[in-house]
Every structure is written in C-alpha cells, then in structure tokens.
Amino acid sequence: MKTFGYRLRELRRAKDISQRELAEKVGVDFSYISKLENDRLPPPAADTILRICKILEASPDELLAATGKMPTHSKEMLGTSAAAQQFVRQAHEMDLSEDEWGALTKRLRRLRS
Amino acid sequence: MKTFGYRLRELRRAKDISQRELAEKVGVDFSYISKLENDRLPPPAADTILRICKILEASPDELLAATGKMPTHSKEMLGTSAAAQQFVRQAHEMDLSEDEWGALTKRLRRLRS
DNA sequence: TCCGGTGTTGACTATTTACTCAACATGCGC
DNA sequence: GCGCATGTTGAGTAAATAGTCAACACCGGA
Numbered sequence: 056m057k058t059f060g061y062r063l064r065e066l067r068r069a070k071d072i073s074q075r076e077l078a079e080k081v082g083v084d085f086s087y088i089s090k091l092e093n094d095r096l097p098p099p100a101a102d103t104i105l106r107i108c109k110i111l112e113a114s115p116d117e118l119l120a121a122t123g124k125m126p127t128h129s130k131e132m133l134g135t136s137a138a139a140q141q142f143v144r145q146a147h148e149m150d151l152s153e154d155e156w157g158a159l160t161k162r163l164r165r166l167r168s
Numbered sequence: 169m170k171t172f173g174y175r176l177r178e179l180r181r182a183k184d185i186s187q188r189e190l191a192e193k194v195g196v197d198f199s200y201i202s203k204l205e206n207d208r209l210p211p212p213a214a215d216t217i218l219r220i221c222k223i224l225e226a227s228p229d230e231l232l233a234a235t236g237k238m239p240t241h242s243k244e245m246l247g248t249s250a251a252a253q254q255f256v257r258q259a260h261e262m263d264l265s266e267d268e269w270g271a272l273t274k275r276l277r278r279l280r281s
Numbered sequence: 282t283c284c285g286g287t288g289t290t291g292a293c294t295a296t297t298t299a300c301t302c303a304a305c306a307t308g309c310g311c
Numbered sequence: 312g313c314g315c316a317t318g319t320t321g322a323g324t325a326a327a328t329a330g331t332c333a334a335c336a337c338c339g340g341a
Contacts, residue, residue: 073317084301089319100299116250116257123247125238129256133246134236137229138269139259143238144229145276146252147245155279156251162275163258166268186287197331202289213329 059121060094066111066118067092080110098122172234173207179224179231180205193223211235 057065067077067088074092078085083103090096098104101124108115119125133139151159170178180190180201187205191198196216203209211217214237221228232239246252264272 075317083299085317086302086319087300089317093319095320096300097298103299116253119253120248120250123244125243125247125253125256129253129260130238130243131236132260132263133242133256134238135233136264136266136269137233138266138273139264140229140232140238140242142269142273142276143242143246145273147242149276149280150245151249151252153249153251156249156255158279159272159276160251160255160258163255163262163272166271167262188287196329198287199289199332200330202287203330206289208290209330210328216329 057121058094059098059118060092062118062121063088063107064092066108066113070111077107077110081106098124100124101126170234171207172211172231173205175231175234176201176220177205179221179226183224190220190223194219211237213237214239 067074070077073085074088075085078088081088081103083099087096087099091099098118098121099107101119101122104118104122104124105115105126108118115126133143149155180187183190186198187201188198191201194201194216196212200209200212204212211231211234212220214232214235217231217235217237218228218239221231228239246256262268
C-alpha cells in the first residue's frame, strides 16, 4: 500500500504545482505539505484533506481511506441518527468487503427510483 | 429533545446506583458524572459512552446520537474502506430519513442470506 | 447532633491534534 | 557564483479534548 504522503506527492506532481502553491491555496504552511509528503507527520484533519483534494481535483476517498479519518459532515450525518448508528453497527458485525459496500451503494442509488 | 445529561441521569437512576458507583465502574471521577448529568461539560468520548452504556445496560445508540460522536471502531471500519467512504458520501447526498436507514439495515441483513 | 452517603462546583491539568515559523539545503538559469 | 524557486528539518505552539482533584453543600438516619 502506498503511504498517504507518497500518494499526495503523486497527486500534486500530476497537477504540476509546487508545495508552496498547493499550500497557499489550501491555506496551510508549505513546510507542512513537505512533511506530509515525506510521512514525517500524521495525515491532516479530514476536512483539510478535502480541501487538498479539491485543489488537486482528485477524489477524496483514496486519501481519506489511507488515513482512516472521516470528514466532519459525514460524522455528523451518521452520528446524529440513531438508525444510522444501528446500520453502522450491523455493518461492523458483518465486516463487509469492498464489493459488498459497492453493492450497497448501488442499492442506495436505486432506493428512490 | 432531552439533553445528554438528562438522559444519562434517567438511565443511571433506572439502575438505582449512585454517581460514585457508576463512575468507579466506568473508570472516571465521580464529579465528572455529576457535571455530565447537569450538562456542565460536553459529552464524553464516544468510547467512554460505550462503557457507560454497558454498565447501565442500555443501548448506546441513543446517547451516542445525542452527541453526534462515533465510536473508534466504527470510524475505523468506515474510514479505512474507500468503498465505504463512497457509500457514506452517497448517503450524505441523499440525506436519508430514519426509515430509509432502517430499510437499508434490513437489506444489509439479507445481503448474505 | 453528627456522620456517612450523595451530589455540585471551581480550578486546574495532561494529552492529542493540527498545525506554524525560522532556518537551512539543493538545484538551475543566467 | 548569485539569485531565486523549490524542498526539508527541528523546534515550538494554539486550541480542543477529556478529563482530575479538592472543597463544599445537603439530607436522612442512628
């Protein structure tokens, strides 16, 4: 598995911008980006990852999954609903595979069709 | 809506134990329980809520939902899977109702039948 | 009446999180 | 061989999180 930092560097280089430019647009210090890319610091807050991905025009799923963190709004949505909590516990018990999660997402899309 | 503290007090009294006894079993200071019950401090960490609910033999969903927090193991399960993240984002976009979450949980149970 | 059990309050603290700031290194064009 | 853009590193920090500790107040029974 690629580290968070390695993948971040790949994404930034793909956009061909410097650490300083990315940092400024994201709103953090450029030295922070450097340390992240070298895995010298733990990954940033989930919300910061979202901002980074927006600038780099990348899907946040990959980088977020590499950190195990969840964005604030996701936590809120899941956290404030008892029914959602129940769902999550059930999913945890079943230890779903990636494919099963995919199937559920499909199912979800059809839920209102 | 009942506050976290109010509901905690209800649950503790239902078990008919003192703040001190609950606190000792949970592993926190008894004055902490007092402040929680009077909503003088923000709710504890999600994992502490789980311990409290275990002692009080109550389902954690209600108290957890009152705080908007998620247990560590739930966050890990969801956070480390890109497919799960995608699911969560989709769910967020759709802004599911409690009933819809319930339907999904049912669906989940049948997923392997 | 005083004492043990209970609850409340204010002040303080330890840890973690999420970074910043200042300084230095390195490569490249000119 | 200077200047400038870029990247790296060590030390430090601001805010949030999750509580603790000591002191006091109240009440019912012996």
